[in-house]
Amino acid sequence: MTAHLPALIVISPLAIALLLPVLVRLSAELVRVVAITSALISFTSSIGALKYALAKGNWHYFFGGWPAPWGIEYVIDPLAGGMAVLVSFFSLLVIIYAGPYLVNKPAREKGYFYTLYLLLTAGLLGIVVTGDVFNLYVFLEISSLAAYALIASGGHRATVAAFRYLLIGTAAASFYLLGIGYLYAITGSLNMADLSELLPPLMDSRAVVIAVALIVIGLGIKMALFPLHGWLPDAYSYAPAPVIGFIAAVMAKVSAYALYRVLYFVLKATGPVSLALDVMGWMAAAGILFGSIMAILQRDFWRMLAYSSVAQMCYIALGISLANTMGLFGALLHILNHAVTKGCLFLVAGSVNWQTGVREIHRFVKMSRRMPLTMGAFIIAALSMIGLPPTAGFFSKWYLVLGAIQSGAWAFVIVLALSSLLTAVYFFRIIEHAYFKEPLKGKDGQRHATEPAKEGWELYPTMLVPILILGIGILALGILSEQVITHLLQFALPWRAF
Amino acid sequence: MLTAVAGYINFWLIAILLLVGVYGIIATENLLKKLMALNVISVAIILFYLNLGQKAGSTVPILLPGAEVGVVNAYANPLPHTLMLTAIVVGVATTGVGLAMLYKIYHRYGSLEEPDVLKEMRQ
Numbered sequence: 001m002t003a004h005l006p007a008l009i010v011i012s013p014l015a016i017a018l019l020l021p022v023l024v025r026l027s028a029e030l031v032r033v034v035a036i037t038s039a040l041i042s043f044t045s046s047i048g049a050l051k052y053a054l055a056k057g058n059w060h061y062f063f064g065g066w067p068a069p070w071g072i073e074y075v076i077d078p079l080a081g082g083m084a085v086l087v088s089f090f091s092l093l094v095i096i097y098a099g100p101y102l103v104n105k106p107a108r109e110k111g112y113f114y115t116l117y118l119l120l121t122a123g124l125l126g127i128v129v130t131g132d133v134f135n136l137y138v139f140l141e142i143s144s145l146a147a148y149a150l151i152a153s154g155g156h157r158a159t160v161a162a163f164r165y166l167l168i169g170t171a172a173a174s175f176y177l178l179g180i181g182y183l184y185a186i187t188g189s190l191n192m193a194d195l196s197e198l199l200p201p202l203m204d205s206r207a208v209v210i211a212v213a214l215i216v217i218g219l220g221i222k223m224a225l226f227p228l229h230g231w232l233p234d235a236y237s238y239a240p241a242p243v244i245g246f247i248a249a250v251m252a253k254v255s256a257y258a259l260y261r262v263l264y265f266v267l268k269a270t271g272p273v274s275l276a277l278d279v280m281g282w283m284a285a286a287g288i289l290f291g292s293i294m295a296i297l298q299r300d301f302w303r304m305l306a307y308s309s310v311a312q313m314c315y316i317a318l319g320i321s322l323a324n325t326m327g328l329f330g331a332l333l334h335i336l337n338h339a340v341t342k343g344c345l346f347l348v349a350g351s352v353n354w355q356t357g358v359r360e361i362h363r364f365v366k367m368s369r370r371m372p373l374t375m376g377a378f379i380i381a382a383l384s385m386i387g388l389p390p391t392a393g394f395f396s397k398w399y400l401v402l403g404a405i406q407s408g409a410w411a412f413v414i415v416l417a418l419s420s421l422l423t424a425v426y427f428f429r430i431i432e433h434a435y436f437k438e439p440l441k442g443k444d445g446q447r448h449a450t451e452p453a454k455e456g457w458e459l460y461p462t463m464l465v466p467i468l469i470l471g472i473g474i475l476a477l478g479i480l481s482e483q484v485i486t487h488l489l490q491f492a493l494p495w496r497a498f
Numbered sequence: 499m500l501t502a503v504a505g506y507i508n509f510w511l512i513a514i515l516l517l518v519g520v521y522g523i524i525a526t527e528n529l530l531k532k533l534m535a536l537n538v539i540s541v542a543i544i545l546f547y548l549n550l551g552q553k554a555g556s557t558v559p560i561l562l563p564g565a566e567v568g569v570v571n572a573y574a575n576p577l578p579h580t581l582m583l584t585a586i587v588v589g590v591a592t593t594g595v596g597l598a599m600l601y602k603i604y605h606r607y608g609s610l611e612e613p614d615v616l617k618e619m620r621q
Contacts, residue, residue: 145595152602156619160603160607167523167596177543181543181550184547
């Protein structure tokens with residue numbers, strides 16, 4: 001069984017997803033148990049595969065026994081293994097969180113939700129572990145189609161947002177497909193390792209220039225790189241909470257991973273890629289400021305988080321564009337830290353909305369009395385977004401600043417510092433409402449504050465525990481960031497770091 | 499210049515088809531027409547890949563009885579065809595999901611014109 005661990009990561013959610021619409025006719029409870037089990041299998045296999053890759057080097061798994069350039073291979077290196085653990089961890093956490101959300105839904109709808117959710121998981125994990133650029137496209141489309149359908153399940157506004165996301169997202173995937181078409185035309189290969197050997201003498205050809213442009217635009221749209229982020233705010237603010245908790249945490253990051261993988265490991269960051277990286281850096285710097293300012297202007301908590309995601313994805317793009325060790329450490333660390341932080345924030349937003357129906361920031365008054373533990377996790381996450389030590393967010397920003405200094409890009413250093421201030425502005429506004437602000441007097445002369453929590457749990461434990469795990473995780477990642485780099489991230493760079 | 503166009507006439511036509519699709523997505527306001535434009539893009543890319551697999555005077559990549567083994571140029575490259583089989587399936591699935599969403603949108607908003615839908619959605 002352990003010989004097939006890399007395949008199990010993807011096949012477990014994929015096969016179970018196809019089984020669930022049939023199982024749901026027997027029992028809706030059984031569906032939930034089976035879905036959680038499959039996410040758990042995926043998570044444990046990812047950990048096993050990562051351990052193997054760290055101990056014994058890259059794990060090449062050939063599908064159907066066909067060796068590399070001809071067959072499809074899965075490659076588990078420390079980078080892919082680490083991403084697989086991150087994605088499957090979130091899949092497991094959010095599938096547990098989703099339980100109370102579906103309580104009142106009819107059994108068939110529960111079945112469809114878990115089916116689509118596992119398909120999304122399978123697609124994202126497939127992107128991460130595959131060693132074949134065309135296979136990556138197929139998984140990109142599997143995950144995207146499941147995501148469109150899941151977002152559309154959030155009501156009529158969400159359907160419009162999801163349809164517009166479908167138009168932009170499919171066009172993006174088409175650009176990517178055309179880009180790898182050019183690479184295939186000049187090399188005759190689709191295997192990543194094979195391409196990286198065949199491409200170096202051809203880097204000056206015009207076909208490579210076009211391929212790089214198309215791939216950067218395609219994956220740039222998927223990761224919501226400014227100014228290609230148009231689909232993100234609507235999709236994030238109208239989707240159902242458990243869906244967006246998962247999508248906001250990992251989906252855009254997986255696209256960022258794909259871009260990093262293609263630019264650095266397949267194209268080796270030479271030739272036209274360095275020009276593309278320069279353009280990406282300036283786009284990201286503009287996007288950081290744009291996203292932060294738009295976030296300040298929002299009155300809806302969810303929409304504010306969505307624009308903050310635009311800014312944060314640009315941090316990752318900025319780190320990738322710096323092309324030095326510190327910048328890449330910053331980008332990879334930020335993929336991890338921002339996944340945990342933004343996942344926590346969206347789960348908090350979902351819980352507050354689920355428990356009290358509140359979405360707008362001005363109605364958060366005294367929310368700390370109603371949901372003390374949830375808002376406690378929110379404070380940790382907010383501090384991490386702003387970048388205060390010892391939370392995780394501080395360390396990724398620190399490495400990004402070091403990377404920018406190393407490249408002599410002082411403009412980027414200023415942008416990073418400025419955006420921390422802007423982030424502080426929009427998060428302290430909520431902390432002020434939730435903890436300090438006295439409620440305004442209503443028409444009847446009474447102060448309408450949020451009611452203190454009644455006896456018992458402030459939330460269902462299945463919703464509260466994932467939030468608390470992420471809240472503690474933010475602190476733990478911050479304190480252990482040095483270990484994360486020495487034990488994992490230094491092996492995830494395209495060159496030797498130390 | 500003339501040879502650059504005439505020698506690659508098929509690719510030039512595909513490029514035009516691709517741009518027609520991109521223009522359609524940007525310029526039309528009807529959501530159904532945007533979905534159709536998306537299909538035009540995917541057809542252009544499918545044709546692009548299929549052209550990569552063609553060779554002048556080649557035949558289907560099936561080993562016929564009595565044929566010489568190992569003459570690569572006698573057969574069309576089957577790999578782009580199989581890749582595009584996958585891409586066609588992806589395109590069908592995307593169109594299906596898109597049409598299902600449009601059905602829902604039309605039921606709720608009574609229109610498929612993007613400005614009308616967005617105006618009502620933002621209220």
